[in-house]
Amino acid sequence: xxIVVCMKQVPATSKVDIDPETGAMKxxxxxxxxxxxxxFALETALSIREKTGGTVTVLTxxxxxxxxxxxxxxxxxxxxxxxxxxxxxxxxxVLATSYALAQGIQVIGGADLIICGRQTTDGDxxxxxxxxxxxxxxxxxxxxxxxxxxxxxxxxxxxDLVSVSQVSEIPYPCLLTIDKDTxxxxxxxxxxxxxxxxxxxxxxxxxxxxxxxxxxYGLIGSPTSVEKxxxxxxxxxxxxxxxxxxxxxxxxxxxxxxxxxx
Amino acid sequence: xxxxxxxxxxxxxxxWKNFLIYxxxxxxxxxxxxFELIGEARKMAVKVGYxxxxxxxxGKGTKENAEKLLPYGVDNVYVYEHEGFEGFRADCYTDAxxxxxxxxxxxxxxxxxxxxxRSLAPRLSxxxxxxxxxxxxxLDIRSNTDMIQIRPAFGGNIMAQIGITKSRPQFATVRYKxxxxxxxxxxxxxxxxxxxxxxxxxxxxxxxxxxxxxxxxKSLEEEDVLxxxxxxxxxxxxxxxxxxxxxxxxxxxxxTRPMVENGFxxxxxxxxxxxxxxxxxxxxxxxxxxxxxxxxxMTGSDCIVAINNDPxxxxxxxxxxxxxxxxxxxxxxxxxxxxxxxxx
Ligand SMILES: Cc1cc2nc3c(=O)[nH]c(=O)nc-3n(C[C@H](O)[C@H](O)[C@@H](O)COP(=O)(O)OP(=O)(O)OC[C@H]3O[C@@H](n4cnc5c(N)ncnc54)[C@H](O)[C@@H]3O)c2cc1C
Ligand SMILES: Cc1cc2nc3c(=O)[nH]c(=O)nc-3n(C[C@H](O)[C@H](O)[C@H](O)COP(=O)(O)OP(=O)(O)OC[C@H]3O[C@@H](n4cnc5c(N)ncnc54)[C@H](O)[C@@H]3O)c2cc1C
Numbered sequence: 098x099x100i101v102v103c104m105k106q107v108p109a110t111s112k113v114d115i116d117p118e119t120g121a122m123k124x125x126x127x128x129x130x131x132x133x134x135x136x137f138a139l140e141t142a143l144s145i146r147e148k149t150g151g152t153v154t155v156l157t158x159x160x161x162x163x164x165x166x167x168x169x170x171x172x173x174x175x176x177x178x179x180x181x182x183x184x185x186x187x188x189x190x191v192l193a194t195s196y197a198l199a200q201g202i203q204v205i206g207g208a209d210l211i212i213c214g215r216q217t218t219d220g221d222x223x224x225x226x227x228x229x230x231x232x233x234x235x236x237x238x239x240x241x242x243x244x245x246x247x248x249x250x251x252x253x254x255x256x257d258l259v260s261v262s263q264v265s266e267i268p269y270p271c272l273l274t275i276d277k278d279t280x281x282x283x284x285x286x287x288x289x290x291x292x293x294x295x296x297x298x299x300x301x302x303x304x305x306x307x308x309x310x311x312x313x314y315g316l317i318g319s320p321t322s323v324e325k326x327x328x329x330x331x332x333x334x335x336x337x338x339x340x341x342x343x344x345x346x347x348x349x350x351x352x353x354x355x356x357x358x359x
Numbered sequence: 360x361x362x363x364x365x366x367x368x369x370x371x372x373x374x375w376k377n378f379l380i381y382x383x384x385x386x387x388x389x390x391x392x393x394f395e396l397i398g399e400a401r402k403m404a405v406k407v408g409y410x411x412x413x414x415x416x417x418g419k420g421t422k423e424n425a426e427k428l429l430p431y432g433v434d435n436v437y438v439y440e441h442e443g444f445e446g447f448r449a450d451c452y453t454d455a456x457x458x459x460x461x462x463x464x465x466x467x468x469x470x471x472x473x474x475x476x477r478s479l480a481p482r483l484s485x486x487x488x489x490x491x492x493x494x495x496x497x498l499d500i501r502s503n504t505d506m507i508q509i510r511p512a513f514g515g516n517i518m519a520q521i522g523i524t525k526s527r528p529q530f531a532t533v534r535y536k537x538x539x540x541x542x543x544x545x546x547x548x549x550x551x552x553x554x555x556x557x558x559x560x561x562x563x564x565x566x567x568x569x570x571x572x573x574x575x576x577k578s579l580e581e582e583d584v585l586x587x588x589x590x591x592x593x594x595x596x597x598x599x600x601x602x603x604x605x606x607x608x609x610x611x612x613x614x615t616r617p618m619v620e621n622g623f624x625x626x627x628x629x630x631x632x633x634x635x636x637x638x639x640x641x642x643x644x645x646x647x648x649x650x651x652x653x654x655x656x657m658t659g660s661d662c663i664v665a666i667n668n669d670p671x672x673x674x675x676x677x678x679x680x681x682x683x684x685x686x687x688x689x690x691x692x693x694x695x696x697x698x699x700x701x702x703x
Contacts, residue, residue, distance in 0.1 A: 111513040191493075192485060221512045222493035224481035227449065231485035236450045236564040239478035253568065258474045260385060262573050263446065266566045320490030320526040326519045329511065337681045342688030349664065349680055350696045357536050358641050358662050359584070359608060359697070 098151030098249070100142045101208040102175070103198060103229070104135040106159050106166045107219045115328045131166045134214035136282035138275045142212050143174045143283065145247050152176040154205060158186055158197050164298050171293035172285035179205055183302040188316030191220075195228035196313050200306045202233065205299075209269040210252065215240060215276050226274035237272040238265060242279055372466075372504065375527035378404055379465035381456060382415035382428065382436075383475055386572065389424050391540075392471035396533055397431050398541035400469055403500040409466065410434040414459040416452050418445030425551045432544035436551045437463070443561025446570055447475050451563040453482040458560065460487065465528050466504050472532035484530040490523035491530035496537045506531065577611070579628060583640045584610025587630060587657075590617050591646015591667065591686055598623050601645050604690055607697040613637070615647055631656050643693075645686045649674025666690065 109128035142153045155170045157163045158181040167178030181201045189197065202208055211233075213226035223239075230237035238254050242262075246253040251268040257276075303314065312318055336352070338345040353359045378400040383390035393413075400411045412435045415425050421440040428436050439455040460468065460483070468483070470476040472494045484491035496518075497509035506529050508521045523529040579585065586605040588598050598612075605612040614624040616631055630637055632652040638659035645666050647653065654677050657663070665678035666686045675681045682689055 111516055113513050113517050115517060191481065191491060192488065195481075195485065219513055221514065222491075223477050224484075224491060224493055227478055227481040228485040230449075231453070231482040236448075237478070237482075238565065239449070240474050256474075257573060258385075258447065260573055261570055263570045264568045265448070266568055268564055271564075320488075321492060321521050321523050324507075324520045324522045326512075326517050329515065329518050335675075335679060335681060337683070342684050343692050345682050345684055346689055346692035346696055349682065349693065350700065352680065353641065353662070353664075354700070356662070 098146070098149040098210065099206070099208050100146060100151060100153045100210045100212065101202055101205070102135070102139050102142045102153060102155050102170075103211065103213045103225070104139065104155055104157050104166060104170065105132045105214075105217050106130070106157065106163045107132045107217055111218045115326055129162065129165075131169060132214055132217045132219075134216055134218070134275075134277055136214075137277055137279055138212045138214045139170060139173060139175065140280045140282040141241075141244060141273075141275050142210075144280070145210070145244065145252075146174075148247055149249065151209075154179060154208070156198060156201055156205070157181070158189070158194060158201070161300070167298045168293070169285060171296055172287075172290040173283055174286070174289060178298045179301060180298060181301050184315075185303040185311065186315045188319065189314065190319035190321040191222055191224045191228055192320055193314055193316075193318035195225050196232055196308075196318065197306070198225070199229050199232035200308055201301055202229070203307055204301055204305055207270065211235075211270070211272040213272065213274045215274055223274070226272060230272040233270070233272075235270045235272060236267055237274070238267060239274045240276045241273045242276050372527060375464045375466040377410040377412055377434075377463070377465050379460065379463065379468045379528070380411065380413045380433075381468065381470040381476065381479070382413050382424070383471050383473060384415065384417045384421065384424060385475075387420055387424075389427060390471060390473065392473060392476075392533070392535040393428070394431060394540045395535070395538040396469045396471060397428070397433060399498055399533065399538040400467075401432060401541060403467075403498065403506070406500055407502065407504050409504075412437065412463065412465065414456055415439070416444050416455045418442055422551065422553065429547045429549045429551070430543045431541040432547065433549045435549060438551060438553045439556050439560075440553070441556040441561040443556075443558070443563070446567045447478075448563040448565040448567070449478050449482055450565060451561055452479055453486065454560045455556065456483055457486050459554065460528060462554075467500075467506055467529045467531070469498075470530070470532045472534045476532050480530055480532050487528060489526040489528060489530065490521075491532070492521040492523065493532055495531045495533045498531065498533065498538075505529070579611060579613055579630070579635045579637055582611045582637070584608045585613050585630075585637060585639045585642045585660075586610060587613045587615065587642060587644045587647055588618055588623065589615040589644060589647030592618070592623075595623065597687070600687075600690055600694075604643070604645075604694045604697070607694050608641070608643075610639070610641075615650075615653055644674055644678075645690055647674050648672050649677065 154177040216223035243255040416439040425436040492508040499507040588601040636656040643664040664680045665674040
């Protein structure tokens with residue numbers, strides 16, 4: 098069983114300031130962390146491996162500093178780490194990101210099971226997982242809440258889709274996106290840290306990709322563009338409602354309805 | 360699966376026209392976000408002279424649901440009904456909607472940003488090698504048919520305006536409960552178009568083993584609407600009066616600590632330092648003074664309404680909407696208004 102977990106390094110805080118004059122994002126401190134949602138994906142992969150045997154490979158697209166995240170994943174028990182890193186990949190939206198990741202998965206010999214987090218804390222689209230599955234023409238299940246059973250041929254998962262809870266069986270190869278708080282990610286192990294300190298991290302660049310069509314990657318391969326960014330509207334100041342009790346109630350219901358709060 | 364190769368940036372914008380809305384069905388019912396998408400699409404459609412079309416995929420009863428969309432002023436509703444579409448599976452639903460897109464070439468495709476929609480939309484946009492804007496809260500359209508799409512990112516800390524100007528269709532998922540619902544029209548002119556479905560299209564590699572309705576009791580933290588009874592609410596009967604308001608709003612009743620100590624509720628329903636921390640969309644406090652041990656655990660709420668007859672009460676320091684009045688007058692009035700509102 099070969100499991101690939103897609104993980105992304107994100108800014109350490111999602112508090113961002115926008116320069117009110119230029120509309121530009123003020124430089125955030127360079128500090129990064131592993132996308133917290135991806136830890137549930139990694140934990141799910143590691144516990145599946147405990148049942149089925151096999152390997153867990155962590156795959157990321159990002160700058161070379163992502164090695165830090167891969168090393169952390171090694172201390173939790175991941176077997177291999179691969180970084181897709183090239184200036185040609187920079188500025189990618191979901192389409193170009195998922196395409197590069199799908200290509201990377203082919204370079205490392207494919208996967209039986211691919212696991213993604215539910216979303217990131219920066220771009221926050223929750224789209225990369227299903228898009229990878231589409232590039233690879235494999236089935237996927239999103240927002241998985243629980244792995245019910247797993248064997249050599251297929252995996253059974255539970256998804257909670259608002260009002261229904263659905264259990265499905267999916268044959269490999271397939272992709273899952275794991276919901277948050279579905280498991281408790283294990284702590285890094287000191288022994289593993291020592292044991293993996295000289296384990297290599299594989300770097301792949303554009304030259305390694307099977308598809309050498311540059312227009313599928315990075316900024317030029319991205320159909321969406323961020324035209325501008327701005328701070329969300331501040332909620333307005335306090336309102337004191339006036340009149341009789343009935344008038345106040347009327348006014349409140351109108352205000353809450355108008356703001357679609359009720 | 361149908362493969363449709365369309366390179367980004369090598370397309371003719373004029374060949375792609377009209378809006379297409381994906382109609383989600385949830386347990387045999389049309390998901391309410393659909394009517395919001397229709398309302399928004401109709402507003403944009405008049406600016407560029409487009410039609411508003413819908414596509415609906417599902418098992419038995421799908422065609423009947425399609426008919427229910429016509430009064431809202433849509434043009435064509437494309438129906439893909441087949442027993443193989445019983446229960447959502449991303450792969451075969453993508454095949455059906457992709458078939459509709461390939462045949463009708465819409466300029467924009469709108470999908471509800473629900474769990475289901477956000478699983479389906481990225482597969483579709485990827486299949487057509489085009490862009491998808493996630494979880495939009497505002498939409499508009501330029502005269503050149505490019506949509507202006509605004510969405511929150513970084514956990515809502517910033518808003519981003521996203522454009523898909525060089526490829527078609529433009530896909531967007533749209534958040535539920537932010538757009539206005541479509542009004543019914545006087546003379547509906549649209550039609551239902553039943554589309555052929557072959558076994559291959561309806562075939563999925565995913566097998567649904569079981570599916571059940573979730574009716575779990577929500578914990579206080581998960582609730583969207585909370586009504587809080589404080590010591591201004593004097594006895595059991597009056598607590599019930601507050602509970603009625605919570606029920607009318609589809610939320611839960613919570614308490615301050617003295618109320619729990621007096622046996623009106625349990626600790627699982629207490630807000631505050633020695634209880635729960637909550638951040639619902641709406642919280643209405645009734646007869647709560649607003650001690651720091653209470654307020655510190657609820658100020659993350661999106662909207663706070665305070666009802667208290669003491670204008671000096673501290674709760675008014677944290678409230679968005681302040682009602683200085685007798686809760687015994689205001690609460691029953693509110694319950695009535697909300698119940699009547701639900702009925703029309
Ligand atoms: C403000 C803002 C708004 C944006 N809006 C859009 C938009 O509407 N549409 C659009 O197409 N793009 C958008 N982008 C670009 C997009 O967010 C990222 O550039 C894209 O690379 C990844 O998408 P995501 O972060 O949303 O990941 P998500 O789709 O939220 O991530 C889901 C999962 O996919 C995996 N994953 C994601 N990225 C990587 C990676 N680099 N390496 C390995 N695994 C990964 C992880 O398992 C993750 O948990 C936006 C960017 C910004 C800054
Ligand atoms: C360590 C510690 C931990 C604590 N933890 C918690 C906690 O977890 N949760 C918590 O709630 N408290 C907690 N407290 C207690 C807290 O300090 C307050 O005592 C408590 O929140 C007050 O509850 P109350 O607002 O219901 O009652 P009161 O303070 O008595 O307020 C009642 C309010 O009702 C108004 N009122 C009366 N009649 C009417 C009417 N007819 N119409 C409208 N308004 C009316 C009054 O003007 C008054 O403002 C804690 C205290 C300590 C020291």
